[in-house]
Amino acid sequence: MSAQPHAVVVGSGPNGLSAAARLLLEGWDVDVYESAPTPGGAARSTASLFGGAIVDLGAAGHPFGVASPAFQKLKLEEHGLTWKNAPYEMAHPLDGKETAFLSGSIEKTAAGLGSDAKAWDWLHGHVVRDIDKHLDNLLGPMLSIPRHPVHMLRFGPPALVSAATLAKTLFKTEQARALLASSAVHAITSPSRPLTGAFGILFGALGQSRGWPVAKGGTQAIVDALVSVIYSNGGRIHTGVEISDLRELPAADAIILNLTPRQILQLHGTSLAPKTRKRLEKWKYGPAVYKVDFLLNAPVPWTDPRVGTAATVHVGGTVDEISFVESEVAAGRMPDRPFVMVCQQYAADPTRGLTLWSYAHVPHGYIERYPGEIRELITGQIERFAPGFRETVVDATSTSPCELEAWNANLVGGD
Ligand SMILES: Cc1cc2nc3c(=O)[nH]c(=O)nc-3n(C[C@H](O)[C@H](O)[C@H](O)COP(=O)(O)OP(=O)(O)OC[C@H]3O[C@@H](n4cnc5c(N)ncnc54)[C@H](O)[C@@H]3O)c2cc1C
Known part of the structure; x- marks a missing residue:
């Protein structure tokens, strides 16, 4: 040297x-x-x-x-x-049921989960309280001895199973189940797969300790x-x-x-x-995202107005529905009601203007069956929990998996 x-x-x-x-x-x-x-x-x-x-x-x-x-x-x-947080980190609306919310504090999240409050705290509390030690363990090289072995021992067992199994075993309410499973889906794999419990717990614990902010x-x-x-x-x-x-x-x-x-x-x-x-x-690329950005003339008219105060909204229904559609996508089939990730940055950062960021999980390299298919499916999913959303849309732009890859060669097949 x-x-x-x-x-x-x-x-x-x-x-x-x-x-x-x-x-x-x-x-x-x-x-x-x-x-x-x-x-x-x-x-x-x-x-x-x-x-x-x-x-x-x-x-x-x-x-x-x-x-x-x-x-x-x-x-x-x-x-x-500058990081900017919204009043709620994440909202997860459910058909005909109370919305589930992930808050910046575990006490507030648990308080919204009724009979699951205790189990929620049991699963997330120790990670929230020692988040830096867990990040030290989990963000370091995978094949090294964890720096905080005791914390790893406590984190490990529930993290090894699927988020769907964990959700259904530990929780009775659809709200707690949906929060855990949809947090795990950030890994863009079905929450019915082993190890996805780890993603669910970690994303949830991050939300309840550091938040899920946007950048100002x-x-x-x-x-x-x-x-x-x-x-x-x-x-x-x-x-x-x-x-x-x-x-x-x-x-x-x-x-x-x-x-x-x-x-x-x-x-x-x-x-x-x-x-x-x-x-x-041997590396296998995973499913893709199909991105749709909207320009709105008014905030999204969510049936539950509190959803409008969350930076991230998970649009995908119950744990069973999410598990099913994510397995379909992984198998190369496009579901009619895909899991949709929504970010309403304006809820955290008013300098942004009224744009709505969204993507649907789609099969690797997916090509639409007809022009505008994914924009329509995403709109339908949002309308499900925000009737009248369509009327707020002034303009929209879709970006397919191939277009994502053309923009950035690392996004192979939209993965
Ligand atoms: C639509 C979408 C939504 C996402 N949402 C989130 C989110 O909300 N939160 C989150 O945390 N993460 C999100 N991610 C993931 C996040 O963007 C990535 O994890 C992150 O960008 C990865 O960073 P990176 O530096 O590894 O690679 P990249 O950001 O992919 O950058 C790779 C760079 O390498 C360049 N490059 C490639 N080949 C060459 C070459 N041969 N010569 C020179 N340059 C080259 C590319 O042009 C690119 O600039 C999202 C990703 C996408 C695509």
């Missing part, structure tokens, strides 16, 4: 930028190469879609962003980032803060440069590929060990 080690990062998504920023703080010299005209990957926002209102083109809600130990080390708040002014603010750390520490970002051969890059002591397995296999000049190549070849 030279006196000042030099790193090259390929890809400027939030992970690539975080790696670059961290290395710079450790005294490295860093160059980032990005194929798109602007940095940020799937964490970019735009004001050009709907005449000035900000639209998050990828990520919108940030439970992991606000809790990220890596982000904390970078002090992004000193570089302009758009997710782009996270990228802008990371870029600011990089520039203020002497790093360089080269946009509009697609790397297809590592031998094109300047000499470096380390190369970090902010890419997915298929892309790495297609790169020239990697000299991958056969064992590594084999491991990457």
